[in-house]
Amino acid sequence: MVERRVTRQLMVGKVPVGGGAPVSIQSMTTTKTSDVEGTLTQIYALAATGADIVRCTCNEEEAAEGLARIVPRSPVPIVADIHFQYRLALAALEAGVQALRLNPGNIRNPQHIKTVATEARERNVPIRIGVNAGSLDPDMAAKHGGITPEALVASAMHELSLFEEVGFDDVKISVKASNVALMIESYRLLSATTDHPLHLGVTEAGPPPQGLIKGTAGIGTLLAEGIGDTIRYSLTADPVEEAKAGRTLLEAMGLRERKGLDLIACPSCGRAEVDVIRVASEAQAALEARNIPLQVAVMGCVVNGPGEAREADLGIAAGRGKGHLFVRGKVVRVVPEAEMVGALVREAELIVAEGIEARLAAADENAEAIAAATREELLQIQGTDANHSEERVERIRDIAG
Numbered sequence: 001m002v003e004r005r006v007t008r009q010l011m012v013g014k015v016p017v018g019g020g021a022p023v024s025i026q027s028m029t030t031t032k033t034s035d036v037e038g039t040l041t042q043i044y045a046l047a048a049t050g051a052d053i054v055r056c057t058c059n060e061e062e063a064a065e066g067l068a069r070i071v072p073r074s075p076v077p078i079v080a081d082i083h084f085q086y087r088l089a090l091a092a093l094e095a096g097v098q099a100l101r102l103n104p105g106n107i108r109n110p111q112h113i114k115t116v117a118t119e120a121r122e123r124n125v126p127i128r129i130g131v132n133a134g135s136l137d138p139d140m141a142a143k144h145g146g147i148t149p150e151a152l153v154a155s156a157m158h159e160l161s162l163f164e165e166v167g168f169d170d171v172k173i174s175v176k177a178s179n180v181a182l183m184i185e186s187y188r189l190l191s192a193t194t195d196h197p198l199h200l201g202v203t204e205a206g207p208p209p210q211g212l213i214k215g216t217a218g219i220g221t222l223l224a225e226g227i228g229d230t231i232r233y234s235l236t237a238d239p240v241e242e243a244k245a246g247r248t249l250l251e252a253m254g255l256r257e258r259k260g261l262d263l264i265a266c267p268s269c270g271r272a273e274v275d276v277i278r279v280a281s282e283a284q285a286a287l288e289a290r291n292i293p294l295q296v297a298v299m300g301c302v303v304n305g306p307g308e309a310r311e312a313d314l315g316i317a318a319g320r321g322k323g324h325l326f327v328r329g330k331v332v333r334v335v336p337e338a339e340m341v342g343a344l345v346r347e348a349e350l351i352v353a354e355g356i357e358a359r360l361a362a363a364d365e366n367a368e369a370i371a372a373a374t375r376e377e378l379l380q381i382q383g384t385d386a387n388h389s390e391e392r393v394e395r396i397r398d399i400a401g
């Protein structure tokens with residue numbers, strides 16, 4: 001496990017950020033903030049998916065008024081996103097938001113920046129300095145030879161120095177870019193420059209799957225180096241997908257406790273006794289609908305399935321028209337193939353209710369023997385070269401020789 005870089009801690013409402021706190025997940029609403037009910041519906045959906053903090057745009061007076069009505073009813077802290085008009089930052093503070101995000105590229109008047117920081121200090125509200133490569137202050141770019149990591153970090157540090165002039169340092173920082181390599185280098189430099197908590201993100205990453213890949217490449221690389229205290233995927237998609245991606249990444253990296261399903265499935269091969277893609281997607285839909293917080297495996301054959309997925313809490317492997325249900329690698333029940341998904345879901349519910357040990361104790365005592373016999377039978381039929389690799393090698397030798 002990589003050691004996380006030590007940062008100071010701040011509080012976004014009740015959510016601690018930095019200073020050893022769990023890495024938090026953020027997303028942003030796509031509704032008009034003046035649409036109070038619509039925005040709250042989205043905030044609730046995001047919170048249910050795992051978002052710890054939600055950002056809403058505060059781009060007009062009606063949005064600030066909306067925030068005044070949203071904040072008291074929100075299940076998670078709200079960050080107001082401010083662009084260009086510093087007065088809207090003051091209005092958002094009056095609305096009671098738990099944090100602000102300021103973009104140094106588009107509020108450049110030092111007096112305006114200091115006025116906002118003073119008000120935030122008075123109200124004990126943290127600010128994220130959110131530098132964005134796409135809207136970097138042109139003076140910074142000119143001074144640092146273009147849109148470089150040095151220019152992005154200098155922009156953040158300049159904003160921080162203005163805050164410090166009025167005695168405000170309740171700050172987290174982001175230096176986002178849509179170019180993943182630039183984003184990674186910028187955060188590495190930022191992390192070496194300051195101990196303020198860092199908010200990670202690849203901005204304008206686009207729709208999934210490309211957006212997910214770019215976000216994961218950037219955020220995951222930095223987290224693996226111990227850098228980052230809070231994260232946001234920026235996807236051109238329903239924001240619930242952003243929260244889901246954030247949650248999945250943190251759970252996969254062991255940075256957050258698993259709250260949802262982790263479905264693993266083999267890629268399938270010549271040994272597969274079932275349509276793995278179909279069974280996996282049916283199982284995923286049924287288990288997600290029940291919010292099962294387990295690691296569940298769908299494996300194409302009983303020859304290798306239970307062994308390869310022995311770390312999973314629960315799994316199913318196919319063999320000769322049957323589903324072999326296994327718990328932590330031990331086959332506990334054999335069911336007809338048509339009942340595979342149903343049996344998997346039932347067992348998952350029983351594990352959640354009774355625990356792993358109880359379900360291992362309740363195993364059908366013949367199941368392991370049936371699985372061993374089926375494994376043997378399949379090996380007899382398929383041989384050890386089920387993917388016909390060795391046959392192909394022979395043929396290649398004939399052709400090439």
Ligand code: SF4
Binds near residue numbers: 271272301304
């Ligand atoms: S050997 Fe079995 S479990 Fe492994 S990929 Fe092939 S079908 Fe899946």
